[in-house]
Amino acid sequence: MTDAVVLVDPYPRTLAQIFDPDTRRRMASLAEVVWHDGPPAPDDLVEDVLGAAVAVVGQTPLPRERLLRAPQLRAVVNVEGNFLPNVDYETCFARGIHVLSAAPVxxxxxxxxxxxxxxxxxxxxxxxxxxxxxxxxxxxxxxxxxxxxxxxxxxxxxxxxxxxxxxxxxxxxxxxxxxxxxxxxxxxxxxxxxxxxxxxxxxxxxxxxxxxxxxxxxxxxxxxxxxxxxxxxxxxxxxxxxxxxxxxxxxxxxxxxxxxxxxxxxxxxxxxxxxxxxxxxxxxxxxSAHRAGNVPEIWPRIGRMVADDLEWILRGLPPQRLQAARPETVARLRSRPIG
Structure with missing residues (x-):
């Protein structure tokens, strides 16, 4: 166990959907993980972990004022598959925070x-x-x-x-x-x-x-x-x-x-x-009712990709499995949440 804290707040995904037992154990070996299932994490939970958080996994709102209260933050991972307007991207880019998406899966x-x-x-x-x-x-x-x-x-x-x-x-x-x-x-x-x-x-x-x-x-x-x-x-x-x-x-x-x-x-x-x-x-x-990506066997791959890149980031290396937001294009995207 390290001093690093990772908040996992995957709504509208669920923990069981994307993190199988092996991946949960692997995540726990990398950092202290705060697992939150169900509706989006309440503000008090988010605020409690911000100061020590090195990563936030999920679509948690992260405006500039919140990011400023997260001095250790190194990664934000969207597990929906889109880059959504829940993150202040300019602040992340200025601070070298990786903003990643599970889109490749x-x-x-x-x-x-x-x-x-x-x-x-x-x-x-x-x-x-x-x-x-x-x-x-x-x-x-x-x-x-x-x-x-x-x-x-x-x-x-x-x-x-x-x-x-x-x-x-x-x-x-x-x-x-x-x-x-x-x-x-x-x-x-x-x-x-x-x-x-x-x-x-x-x-x-x-x-x-x-x-x-x-x-x-x-x-x-x-x-x-x-x-x-x-x-x-x-x-x-x-x-x-x-x-x-x-x-x-x-x-x-x-x-x-x-x-x-x-x-x-x-x-x-x-x-x-x-x-x-x-x-x-x-x-x-x-x-077809928006079912192209909804295949049960792909969901655990998201968790494994998150763990792969989190390990790399904590070692001071660039992520390789997830899609990285780019300053030149992310502001032009107009994705909407699925939940």
Missing amino acids: FGPPVAELALGLAIAAARDIPAADAAIRTGREELFGGKNERAFLLAGSTLGLLGCGTLGRALLPLLRPFGGSVLVHDPWLQDAIVRDLGAEPVGLDELFVRSRIVFVLAAPTTENAGLVGRDQLGAMAAGAVVVLVSRSPVVDWDALLDAASSGRIRVAIDVFPEEPIPADDVVRSLPNSVL
Whole structure:
């Protein structure tokens, strides 16, 4: 046991969800851990540990005045997966406090579901299932006029951060061109990833499927609008698995309703989805209730990643497993809490 104190306040996650017994023991070997489960830690608990805390794990509010009362603090770890406005980032950067996110753990499960949604939409799998259940199926798929193969198709990624880099290896076996539009990535980086950098409009004109993977920022609200959706080839697919503010929601619903394109959606402007929301009867769509990253086997990985990086930080080394906030970009993010 060391003199260092770590506050673990993971709401809306739970301790049992992300910290298995082995990881809890490992954390306890690194520092004195104050474990708090359930609703967010009350102010008196946070204030009690601030003076000795070397790390806060969770979405605990840490405005500047609180950070000034935490002279030993070396790390703040968000276990939701986003960089939220609960932290005074400027103060953290000025003091050399690492602000980290568990986002990397969500890349593989979200990428897998994104691919599944794309295949389901391209091959009309939900409609075929529904036809059998209602006695309307056509043997061998009938004419199957709407179906197309991902193999050999041009596929597009809007955003190539954590999610995009997890999806790229899953797309390569299909053998088609992969286009990327990401204004935060240099073209050379995109080419090194085996993809072709393109402008926003070109992405939608050329791609048979566009995966919307970009995080919401101050610059990209409603970025995907009627012009981009209208430029897509008939029968093309939009897969939305990042956050809904990136698209013009009404334009997306209209494009699907028109029958020109298909959409596969895992995230919505209002969650839970209202009972009377028109999206529930949206044609030409595959719908998933924000479940892309919610796979039980990934949750303990968050705890292990936290322990890995906490050990490194306490040894005076930079974290390697979690995603680090960057001064140049974090202020532009517009993520919202999930709880």
